[in-house]
């Protein structure tokens with residue numbers, strides 16, 4: 001094993017120490033939870049002297065696709081902070097969210113597990129049951145100061161899951177600013193980080209979640225052009241018609257990404273001034289892709305492929321690298337625990353990235369770890385089908401292919417066209433309202449638009465297969481094409497194996513309860529409700 005930084009020990013079994021809630025009355029459920037909490041068997045972990053435990057600054061935007069940073073190639077966006085972290089660390093070109101929907105993606109990040117293992121947390125506007133351990137909670141138990149600003153674990157309710165504190169940490173949101181554009185919040189994320197940082201004692205490591213509400217919609221219409229961006233120069237993804245409305249919608253979204261990046265830059269500056277930057281793992285990423293049609297809330301790359309850069313001078317060998325292997329954001333939880341010298345609970349099924357960090361090769365060299373596939377899933381996103389039904393689907397993404405399995409192809413993938421079946425009271429409610437969505441709705445029968453309308457909103461077959469290199473926009477479904485029959489079978493088997501190994505109820509003929517869990521989101525439609533379980 002290549003480990004220049006830390007010495008690896010193999011722990012065959014160890015206790016977890018006192019339960020944080022050890023005063024409560026024990027029930028059968030509690031005992032089951034404690035059994036899981038104590039389950040640290042067969043986990044390699046690093047021996048890191050307490051004084052050298054790294055800090056963690058986890059910066060996460062809300063709804064930003066992979067392409068939309070300077071370092072990843074979009075010429076109309078300035079993201080100097082992301083670019084610096086990438087230049088001085090590792091830029092990941094194959095990072096995927098676990099689910100293209102805020103709450104489930106964040107739950108997977110915190111717990112290091114696929115969303116199909118997380119019960120209610122597989123749905124948005126739900127809860128994260130306390131029995132699922134989070135890296136933040138384990139770091140706090142080990143002595144870390146843990147806090148967050150902006151959007152932490154969200155949206156949903158904590159109490160039904162048995163929690164009282166946001167799983168991202170103690171909240172720091174009191175510092176405000178006057179936002180430069182409409183649609184942005186007034187939270188001064190960087191100032192809130194400073195407030196947290198000032199409270200951390202010098203000998204205590206910290207773990208901070210800097211989560212912006214940007215670039216989630218809505219946007220300040222025309223902000224892109226007003227900040228000097230040129231609609232003629234923007235790269236229009238192939239999933240949209242090339243139209244001025246789309247180009248300007250993209251520019252307005254870029255303005256919010258730049259706001260996120262400025263906050264990251266200020267937080268980095270605080271660490272640099274204090275001399276703490278080089279012993280801090282700085283991560284910059286997003287919870288999932290852009291809030292546009294056939295993107296967010298779909299399993300295609302525009303909804304799932306995210307920017308990811310990680311800087312950690314004392315832990316990353318040969319910085320300035322590009323890592324092409326496929327990773328999931330859920331891999332970060334075990335990564336943080338191993339970096340801190342802590343055991344990884346067995347329930348965390350994700351893989352840590354320490355092998356990626358310790359690469360001995362030259363910049364841009366291919367790496368050792370088997371990062372051959374990422375796994376992505378969705379259950380209920382926003383409530384937009386009759387009776388609260390979701391759109392259950394799973395995907396396997398390799399470097400060359402995207403393979404998708406849709407378990408209920410009779411349902412509308414982007415939500416019902418009739419708003420009467422949607423909690424938000426909009427048609428195709430999985431897709432956030434936007435100028436680009438409205439353009440497709442208004443012109444659906446016109447030449448040049450129908451194809452894009454169908455790509456975004458029409459029903460989809462039970463299986464889909466796309467060639468990434470030949471068809472980066474994933475517009476031509478190869479499933480059922482005899483030339484790709486062997487590939488389809490192989491990818492289907494690989495996905496099935498992972499789902500079985502990790503006990504996905506959808507493939508084990510077990511109760512798959514997501515269609516019937518409560519929905520805690522806003523209901524603009526008073527007639528919409530979740531059906532009782534039969």
Ligand SMILES: [Ca+2]
Nearest residue numbers: 062063102287
């Ligand atoms: Ca989001």
